[in-house]
Amino acid sequence: MEAAPRNLKILTGITIGLFVLALYMVFIYAPREAVMGDVQRVFYFHVASGWVGAVAFLVTAIAGGVYLAKRDRKWDRVAVASVEIGVVFTFINIASGSIWARPIWNTWWTWDPRLVTATIMLLLYVAYLMLRQGIDDPDRRARFGSVYGIVAFVSVPITFVSIRIFRTIHPVIIGSGDPAAEGAFDMTPRMLQAFMFSLLTFTFIYATLLWYRIRLGRLSEEVEERKMEMMSV
Amino acid sequence: MAEGVGAVSRVGPRGAVGGYLRAVGAIVWKDIAAELRSRELLGSMLVFALLVILIFNFALELDLRTRQTVTSGVLWVTFAFAGTLGLNRSMAIEKDRGCLDGLLLAPVDRSAIFFGKVLSNLLFMIIVETIILPLYSLLYNVNLFHPGLIAVILLGSIGYVVVGTLLSAMAVQARTRDILLPILLFPVVLPVLVAAVRATTGVLQGLPLEDYQAWLNLLIAYDVIFLGVAIVSFDYVVEE
Amino acid sequence: MLLQEAPAETFSFMAFGFIVILGTMGLYLLSLINRYRNLEQDMELLDELSAKVEPSVEST
Numbered sequence: 001m002e003a004a005p006r007n008l009k010i011l012t013g014i015t016i017g018l019f020v021l022a023l024y025m026v027f028i029y030a031p032r033e034a035v036m037g038d039v040q041r042v043f044y045f046h047v048a049s050g051w052v053g054a055v056a057f058l059v060t061a062i063a064g065g066v067y068l069a070k071r072d073r074k075w076d077r078v079a080v081a082s083v084e085i086g087v088v089f090t091f092i093n094i095a096s097g098s099i100w101a102r103p104i105w106n107t108w109w110t111w112d113p114r115l116v117t118a119t120i121m122l123l124l125y126v127a128y129l130m131l132r133q134g135i136d137d138p139d140r141r142a143r144f145g146s147v148y149g150i151v152a153f154v155s156v157p158i159t160f161v162s163i164r165i166f167r168t169i170h171p172v173i174i175g176s177g178d179p180a181a182e183g184a185f186d187m188t189p190r191m192l193q194a195f196m197f198s199l200l201t202f203t204f205i206y207a208t209l210l211w212y213r214i215r216l217g218r219l220s221e222e223v224e225e226r227k228m229e230m231m232s233v
Numbered sequence: 234m235a236e237g238v239g240a241v242s243r244v245g246p247r248g249a250v251g252g253y254l255r256a257v258g259a260i261v262w263k264d265i266a267a268e269l270r271s272r273e274l275l276g277s278m279l280v281f282a283l284l285v286i287l288i289f290n291f292a293l294e295l296d297l298r299t300r301q302t303v304t305s306g307v308l309w310v311t312f313a314f315a316g317t318l319g320l321n322r323s324m325a326i327e328k329d330r331g332c333l334d335g336l337l338l339a340p341v342d343r344s345a346i347f348f349g350k351v352l353s354n355l356l357f358m359i360i361v362e363t364i365i366l367p368l369y370s371l372l373y374n375v376n377l378f379h380p381g382l383i384a385v386i387l388l389g390s391i392g393y394v395v396v397g398t399l400l401s402a403m404a405v406q407a408r409t410r411d412i413l414l415p416i417l418l419f420p421v422v423l424p425v426l427v428a429a430v431r432a433t434t435g436v437l438q439g440l441p442l443e444d445y446q447a448w449l450n451l452l453i454a455y456d457v458i459f460l461g462v463a464i465v466s467f468d469y470v471v472e473e
Numbered sequence: 474m475l476l477q478e479a480p481a482e483t484f485s486f487m488a489f490g491f492i493v494i495l496g497t498m499g500l501y502l503l504s505l506i507n508r509y510r511n512l513e514q515d516m517e518l519l520d521e522l523s524a525k526v527e528p529s530v531e532s533t
Binding site: 037 | 505
């Protein structure tokens with residue numbers, strides 16, 4: 001495969017730069033939270049990872065729909081690349097949230113709607129990857145992946161609503177949340193800046209990883225095709 | 234090619250709707266006839282359901298007090314487990330006997346095949362439920378006969394079977410088909426199970442309708458949404 | 474929560490959190506690189522093989 005195109009190299013450079021800056025903002029620029037202490041710094045990347053997960057799965061659903069309409073394998077590569085990244089970042093989201101919760105809620109885990117929904121989402125897309133692994137025919141794999149990607153994405157909000165009807169203790173930082181939620185805090189301007197910057201950085205990380213993962217998918221398909229050719233010769 | 238075939242059925246001589254319903258009916262009838270001959274599907278679902286209840290009995294020690302709080306949970310877990318068994322088997326039969334390919338060649342709209350399979354799966358599920366409910370009620374001396382329960386069970390089963398039929402059609406075409414369906418299905422139908430369990434508890438405890446209305450609404454919304462999604466996407470699952 | 478004057482001492486949890494966050498990202502990056510290298514090796518191998526096969530194909 002040819003070397004990374006110039007735009008990808010530029011994007012990679014920007015992303016690395018942003019990431020270093022984001023680390024600076026999270027650890028040094030943002031003040032230490034008055035009640036929770038240092039562990040609050042996990043929050044910036046925790047939310048940003050959740051954001052990447054949600055965006056990634058949305059992209060998968062859209063790419064799946066476009067694949068079914070156009071039947072261009074390119075869109076399936078986007079879909080599967082996005083799922084993989086989404087799974088990684090949803091895992092980071094859950095794990096970092098759990099670590100934050102230990103000192104703040106005094107437990108690693110609660111059955112809060114957002115925690116459960118994030119976990120179900122993770123399981124859904126692990127199932128997506130397992131479904132794809134079980135199918136050898138590439139066209140069928142792409143079709144089933146697209147359908148399941150859409151079904152899974154539609155089910156996530158319903159799952160959230162269904163668990164929401166139970167009481168929640170997860171703090172809502174953005175918007176008017178329940179002020180009594182344990183672990184809620186007011187963001188100082190510097191915290192808000194670090195938070196927004198983390199969101200931006202992780203969006204760039206997502207885009208960069210997606211691009212590399214799509215290229216990996218293409219290379220893997222090329223190798224498969226060449227192998228098939230060799231066998232037929 | 235596929236569209237041409239579909240178009241023929243839509244403008245068929247005896248009217249599109251009649252032909253469509255006949256196609257759905259034919260699939261349901263085929264499944265019932267096959268089941269009457271072999272009895273393997275309902276038999277295994279029922280035995281499995283009984284075993285699940287038995288295991289719950291010893292795992293949870295279903296004494297009088299626990300029973301009141303966990304009955305609906307035990308019932309729905311039993312239905313869900315027995316349901317996957319039935320869904321997998323019903324689709325695997327289609328696949329292995331080449332019925333699916335035959336059906337796809339028939340001049341009917343693909344969604345007729347989907348509705349036919351949904352109806353027959355729903356029928357089997359409801360048969361299992363109507364046998365398990367009185368049995369549970371007899372074994373544990375709980376009164377399960379509430380008219381509201383029928384609505385909850387119907388709504389829950391529809392949602393479960395609609396999604397289950399779509400996903401089992403995919404699962405049986407995979408190499409790992411024996412283990413895949415529950416993994417694909419359970420995270421998607423979780424809202425159905427949550428809502429059905431809560432609504433069933435509400436009905437069994439004789440609460441006023443307002444107390445569990447939200448769960449019924451959720452079930453209805455789920456059924457409608459996924460019926461739409463499944464009808465649109467089933468075409469892509471069975472096309473070859 | 475009301476009478477606390479100093480922030481809670483939660484540095485170790487923060488460290489643990491970031492180890493998990495950065496560690497997972499790093500592992501994913503490594504897996505991408507690893508898969509990419511394996512595929513490139515496969516590609517080279519295929520190139521070599523087809524170089525051996527091709528002359529015989531042309532002669533027939």
